[in-house]
Amino acid sequence: MDHLKNPRLNKGLAFTLEERQALGIHGLQPAAQRTQDEQVANCKAVLESYNQPINKYVYLTELKDRNEKLFFKLVSENIEEMLPIVYTPTVGLACLKFGIMYRRPHGLFVTIHDKGHIYDILQNWHEPDIHAVVFTDGERILGLGDLGAYGMGIPIGKLALYTALAGFKPHHCLPICLDVGTDNKQLLEDRHYVGLRHTRVRGEIYDEFIDEFMTAIVKRYGQDTLIQFEDFGTANAARLLKRYRNKYCTFNDDIQGTAAVSLAGVLASNRITKKKVSDHKILFYGAGTAAIGIADLLTEFMVREGISREEARQRIYMMDINGIISTGRNDLFGHQTYYAKDHSPEKDLLKIINEIKPSFLIGASTQGGAFTPPILKAMASYNDRPLIFALSNPTIKTECTPQDAYEHTEGRCIYCSGSPFPDVIYNNKVYKPGQGNNSYIFPGVALGVVLAQVHHIPDEYFIIAAEVISENVLEDELAMGSLFPGLNHIRDCSVKIATRIMDYAYKNNVATLYPEPKDKIKFIKSNLYNYNYIPSLTGRWSWPDESNEKKETC
Structure with a gap:
C-alpha cells in the first residue's frame, strides 16, 4: 500500500x-x-x-x-x-x-x-x-x-x-x-x-x-x-543578511535575487539601447530592501564598468513615501544613506522626473498604478527608449501595466514587470513583455552553491547569474519586448548558472567538494532530480536514483 x-x-x-x-x-x-x-x-x-x-x-x-x-x-x-x-x-x-x-x-x-x-x-x-x-x-x-x-x-x-x-x-x-x-x-x-x-x-x-x-x-x-x-520585513531583511552572510551559506532572495534579475533585464536592454549600465540615470520609486538590493548590485556592476563607487551612487536617485531620499532626512536606514542627495524631500514623482530626467524608472513601491500616464509620457519625452521596470508583486500592486507603458510612451519603452501579463497589441505590433521573475536567478544560484559545497555566497554569484540570463535572451525575444528568455528555458538557464558558479568557486578556492568534477555540466546533469517514473520492481526497497551520499547530489 x-x-x-x-x-x-x-x-x-x-x-x-x-x-x-x-x-x-x-x-x-x-x-x-x-x-x-x-x-x-x-x-x-x-x-x-x-x-x-x-x-x-x-x-x-x-x-x-x-x-x-x-x-x-x-x-x-x-x-x-x-x-x-x-x-x-x-x-x-x-x-x-x-x-x-x-x-x-x-x-x-x-x-x-x-x-x-x-x-x-x-x-x-x-x-x-x-x-x-x-x-x-x-x-x-x-x-x-x-x-x-x-x-x-x-x-x-x-x-x-x-x-x-x-x-x-x-x-x-x-x-x-x-x-x-x-x-x-x-x-x-x-x-x-x-x-x-x-x-x-x-x-x-x-x-x-x-x-x-x-x-x-x-x-x-x-x-x-x-x-x-x-x-x-524592511527592518530585518538587510540587517540579518549582513549579520549572517559571512557565517553561513545564506542569501536573501528579496534583496539579492530581485537585484540580479533586474540587472539581467538592464544588461539585456543594453543590447537595444547600446548603452552601458553606467550610462543610465536611475530613479527608484520605492526605497525598501528590494530597491536597495537592486541599487547596490547596479552600483557594483557600474564599478566593474570602470567608474568609482561614489560616481555610481550619484547616478541613482531613490524615493519613498516621504519623498526623495535626501541628506536632510533623519529617517533613513541602512544603505539608503549611500544614495541620499542634497535635495529637498520632494514627494511628487512627476516633478522629480521633470527635474532629474532619468532614463530608467524602477518601481518597487507596491503602489498599484503609481506610474500614471503623465509620468510615462514624461519618461518618453526625455528618452528615445525609456526603461520602465514595474517590479511590485502581486499583479494588483504593479506600478503600471505593459499596456499603459506602451500606449503612453508611443511603444518606445523597454518594459519589465514583476508579475506575468498577457501580450500587448499597440499600433498593430504584438509585444510580449518580459517578467522579471526571481525564478530565473535563485534556483540556478542555489544549484551551483550546493553542488560545489560552498560555505558563503558573495554578490559576485548574482552578477554571474544576471550575465547568464541576459546572454540567453534571443534577438527575436528582444524584438518583441522581452528582456528574458522564455520561461520554459529556465531549467536550462539554471544549469548554465550553476556551471558558471562552480567554475568561479573552484578558481577562487571556495568550493569544498573534491575532487573537482572534470566535466561540470555532465556532473550537474547527473545529479538532477529525475521526475520520470522508474520501475518499481528493483529487487530492493529503495529508490535507485536517490541513493547517493549526503551533499554529493541535490
Whole structure:
C-alpha cells in the first residue's frame, strides 16, 4: 500500500500489471494503464476545467501530495503555464487563504515559544538529509504585508521551484515558517488563523531566536546547508543578511535575487539601447530592501564598468513615501544613506522626473498604478527608449501595466514587470513583455552553491547569474519586448548558472567538494532530480536514483 499512499512511490495508473501483482496492489485500482505522459495530459485537462487560479493551485497541491513525480513533470515541462499558479501571482492569494486551505504539513512551523528547543523541533522533520532550507517570518509577504504564519506558502512555493527549475530532489528541501506573532489585527481576529495570536516579538529576544535557528540548522544538516531568507520585513531583511552572510551559506532572495534579475533585464536592454549600465540615470520609486538590493548590485556592476563607487551612487536617485531620499532626512536606514542627495524631500514623482530626467524608472513601491500616464509620457519625452521596470508583486500592486507603458510612451519603452501579463497589441505590433521573475536567478544560484559545497555566497554569484540570463535572451525575444528568455528555458538557464558558479568557486578556492568534477555540466546533469517514473520492481526497497551520499547530489 505504500506504493499508493507514499507520493514518492505512487505512479497511479502507470503501475504495470506485473508491478500491481508483485506489490500486492492488483485490484486496488481500475484496470486501465496510462503512461506518465498520458497522466500529464489528463492533469492539464483537469486544470483547464477550473476557472479560478486558486482552484488550480489547490489541485496542484493535492497532486503533489499524492504523486510527486507526476507533479514535478507537469510543472517542469510546462513552466510558462504552471509558474503563475505555483508561484506569483496565485501564491499570494493562497497565503491569504492559508488557514482555510491548510490540510497537512509541508514544512516546519517553529514558534518563538520553541526558543531553546529549536534543534529538537528540527529533529521532528521526517527527512534527515536536507540540503536547502527556505524560511520566512511572514512579516512582508510579497506586497501583501504581515501575514504571520500564513507566509508559509512562500517557502513551500520557492522550494517547489528549486525542484522544478533546478532539479533539487524534493526530499532534500525544507520549508520553514518562524512564527513570532503578527501585527496584522485582521488576522489576529480571524477564527481561521493558524498562527500565534499575539503581536510580533521584536528586539533582543527575536535576535536570539534567529541566532539559535541558524545554529540549529547547521548542527542538524551541516555547514554547507543553503539557508534562504524570504520575505522578512524592511527592518530585518538587510540587517540579518549582513549579520549572517559571512557565517553561513545564506542569501536573501528579496534583496539579492530581485537585484540580479533586474540587472539581467538592464544588461539585456543594453543590447537595444547600446548603452552601458553606467550610462543610465536611475530613479527608484520605492526605497525598501528590494530597491536597495537592486541599487547596490547596479552600483557594483557600474564599478566593474570602470567608474568609482561614489560616481555610481550619484547616478541613482531613490524615493519613498516621504519623498526623495535626501541628506536632510533623519529617517533613513541602512544603505539608503549611500544614495541620499542634497535635495529637498520632494514627494511628487512627476516633478522629480521633470527635474532629474532619468532614463530608467524602477518601481518597487507596491503602489498599484503609481506610474500614471503623465509620468510615462514624461519618461518618453526625455528618452528615445525609456526603461520602465514595474517590479511590485502581486499583479494588483504593479506600478503600471505593459499596456499603459506602451500606449503612453508611443511603444518606445523597454518594459519589465514583476508579475506575468498577457501580450500587448499597440499600433498593430504584438509585444510580449518580459517578467522579471526571481525564478530565473535563485534556483540556478542555489544549484551551483550546493553542488560545489560552498560555505558563503558573495554578490559576485548574482552578477554571474544576471550575465547568464541576459546572454540567453534571443534577438527575436528582444524584438518583441522581452528582456528574458522564455520561461520554459529556465531549467536550462539554471544549469548554465550553476556551471558558471562552480567554475568561479573552484578558481577562487571556495568550493569544498573534491575532487573537482572534470566535466561540470555532465556532473550537474547527473545529479538532477529525475521526475520520470522508474520501475518499481528493483529487487530492493529503495529508490535507485536517490541513493547517493549526503551533499554529493541535490
